[in-house]
Each structure stands twice: as structure tokens, then as C-alpha cells.
Amino acid sequence: MSRKSIWITRRLSDATLKRAERDYDCIINWDDTEHTADQIVEVSAEVDGIIPCHSEHFTAEVAARLDPRVKIIANHSVGVDHCDIPALKERGITVTNTPDVLNDATAEIAMLLMLGAARRAIEGDRIVREGEWKFWSPAFMVGKQVTGARLGIVGMGRVGRAVAEKARGFGMDVHYHNRSRLPADQEYGATFHETLDSLLPLADFLSLHCPATPETTGLMNAERFGRLPKGAVFVNTARGALVDETALIDALEHGHICAAGLDCFATEPGGNPQLAKFENVFMLPHIGSATVATRDAMGFRALDNLDAFFSGGSPRDAL
Numbered sequence: 001m002s003r004k005s006i007w008i009t010r011r012l013s014d015a016t017l018k019r020a021e022r023d024y025d026c027i028i029n030w031d032d033t034e035h036t037a038d039q040i041v042e043v044s045a046e047v048d049g050i051i052p053c054h055s056e057h058f059t060a061e062v063a064a065r066l067d068p069r070v071k072i073i074a075n076h077s078v079g080v081d082h083c084d085i086p087a088l089k090e091r092g093i094t095v096t097n098t099p100d101v102l103n104d105a106t107a108e109i110a111m112l113l114m115l116g117a118a119r120r121a122i123e124g125d126r127i128v129r130e131g132e133w134k135f136w137s138p139a140f141m142v143g144k145q146v147t148g149a150r151l152g153i154v155g156m157g158r159v160g161r162a163v164a165e166k167a168r169g170f171g172m173d174v175h176y177h178n179r180s181r182l183p184a185d186q187e188y189g190a191t192f193h194e195t196l197d198s199l200l201p202l203a204d205f206l207s208l209h210c211p212a213t214p215e216t217t218g219l220m221n222a223e224r225f226g227r228l229p230k231g232a233v234f235v236n237t238a239r240g241a242l243v244d245e246t247a248l249i250d251a252l253e254h255g256h257i258c259a260a261g262l263d264c265f266a267t268e269p270g271g272n273p274q275l276a277k278f279e280n281v282f283m284l285p286h287i288g289s290a291t292v293a294t295r296d297a298m299g300f301r302a303l304d305n306l307d308a309f310f311s312g313g314s315p316r317d318a319l
């Protein structure tokens with residue numbers, strides 16, 4: 001079999017790039033810049049496969065213009081909302097993702113955001129850092145306790161389950177809403193809710209772990225924020241599209257939500273500058289899966305999918 005050519009659109013881990021260069025003729029974006037639709041289309045004429053990240057958008061329009069040489073898009077992400085999968089499939093292009101390998105890293109960030117938002121990490125850090133810590137009292141910087149609190153998980157897929165498992169370590173009473181109930185051995189003792197509406201009023205903490213699809217876009221709107229108990233903490237490590245940010249800001253302004261932890265935003269990169277005024281919002285720049293071990297595992301999983309495809313097999317993570 002002749003060596004295949006692939007395009008690696010972003011700066012993946014060193015171990016991933018080393019293996020990719022061993023096995024493929026690679027175009028690597030060493031500068032790690034983002035690409036316009038026209039640039040994606042242009043490079044597609046030079047390669048048999050692409051390893052993109054969620055930063056490259058394969059819309060229906062891009063899919064229609066991709067060079068017929070491209071046969072596979074092996075995403076370096078579990079989320080595939082940046083890909084119009086039906087349009088890519090119509091072009092005969094196989095699409096894969098990288099499930100499983102980022103569960104723990106993302107669940108760690110969900111716990112970090114939950115703890116940081118509830119225990120006022122941003123405000124505390126700023127006070128100490130800026131030399132503003134001039135006072136202490138038992139009434140000072142009192143937050144909300146995570147241990148023993150009720151956690152609502154929306155989407156009990158692989159990441160949701162990893163969060164449930166970690167939350168159990170904090171003695172949280174975990175409830176979840178999912179399209180269907182999981183077998184008991186995958187529930188980690190969590191209570192199933194058939195509807196989101198039955199979960200929300202119980203969720204002292206609410207954490208989103210569902211994919212962004214046309215059905216889930218704007219899932220957390222004003223009405224649903226209003227159904228959370230007053231003083232709830234809201235966490236999103238899934239996708240910004242799930243949240244109506246104006247409704248979130250309103251819920252924060254009225255104190256209905258006491259704090260939020262966000263790793264995902266409607267606009268990325270950049271986030272929402274209107275959220276910056278809230279010291280009770282702990283924000284991170286979409287780094288849920290950003291650990292050395294997980295980046296290697298994601299890169300290797302994308303390469304495994306390419307290898308399987310080009311050797312005539314069926315990639316494990318074909319969508």
C-alpha cells in the first residue's frame with residue numbers, strides 16, 4: 001500500500017505527531033493557526049485524510065467543496081458538532097471521533113469548576129493576589145458546600161458517568177437525566193429522571209454532559225434556569241451552544257444562580273465578555289481534555305481510526 005497523505009490541522013501532542021510522521025506523509029500546521037473554509041477546501045486537494053479539531057468547521061458548504069481525494073475525517077475530539085455528518089457522508093467521507101479517552105480529564109475539569117464556583121475560587125485568588133486580603137472573619141468568603149449536595153447530571157454518557165463516579169467521592173447525591181435509563185452497574189448509584197423538568201428542581205449543582213445537536217441547542221434557557229433551586233451552581237464542560245448565555249447572565253444577576261463554572265462558550269475562542277464582571281463565575285478556555293496523557297490518547301485514537309480505514313477495515317469510532 002502506498003503511503004497516504006494526511007493533514008493535521010492543529011498542533012497535536014508530540015507523541016501523536018511523531019507517530020503520524022512515521023506512518024503517513026503529513027502536512028502539519030506547526031504554526032497552530034485556525035483555518036477559514038477556503039483554506040480547508042484548498043488543503044483538501046493534497047490529502048487522503050484529515051485529522052481536524054473542533055476548531056475546523058466542516059459545514060455542509062465546506063463538505064460540498066472538499067476535494068474528492070479526501071476519504072476520511074478522523075476528528076481529534078469526541079464532540080462532532082463542528083461537522084455536518086450527513087453532508088460529509090453524502091460525499092462518501094468517513095467521519096470518526098475520539099470517545100472514552102477524555103472522560104476523566106473532562107470530569108476533572110467539571111469537578112474543578114464545581115468546586116471553584118461554589119467555594120469562590122476566583123474572588124479568593126484575586127483578593128490574595130492583589131494584596132487585598134486585609135481582613136479575616138468567620139463571615140468572610142463563605143461559599144456553598146459541595147460535599148453531600150445534590151448534583152444533577154444532564155447526559156449520562158461516558159463523561160457524565162465519569163463525573164458521577166467522581167462526585168460520589170464527594171458524597172454527592174447524584175441524579176441524572178438521559179435519553180434512556182442506564183443499567184444499574186453504570187449508574188454509580190445515581191437516580192434516573194425521565195425528564196429534564198423533573199431533574200432541574202432538585203439540582204443544587206447542575207452539570208451538562210450532552211452533545212450539542214439541533215435538539216439540545218439552547219437547552220438551558222430562561223425557563224429552565226428558573227426551574228433550578230434558588231442558589232444553584234451551574235457547570236458546563238460540554239458545549240457553549242447548550243446554553244442561552246443571556247438567560248444565564250440574567251439568572252446570575254438576579255441571584256437565582258449563585259455561581260457558575262464554564263469551560264465552554266457560545267463564542268470560542270473569546271468567550272462572553274459580559275460574564276467577566278461576575279466574580280462568582282469561574283471560567284476556563286475550553287481545556288476539559290487538555291492533559292498530556294489525554295492529548296496523547298486522543299491523537300493515538302484518531303490515528304488508530306485512520307490506520308483501520310486505510311488498511312481496509314472499519315474504524316472503531318466511525319459515526
Ligand code: DGY
Pocket residue numbers: 053054076077078079080102288289
Ligand atoms: C472534545 O473532544 O469534544 C473536546 O471538547 C475538545 O475538542
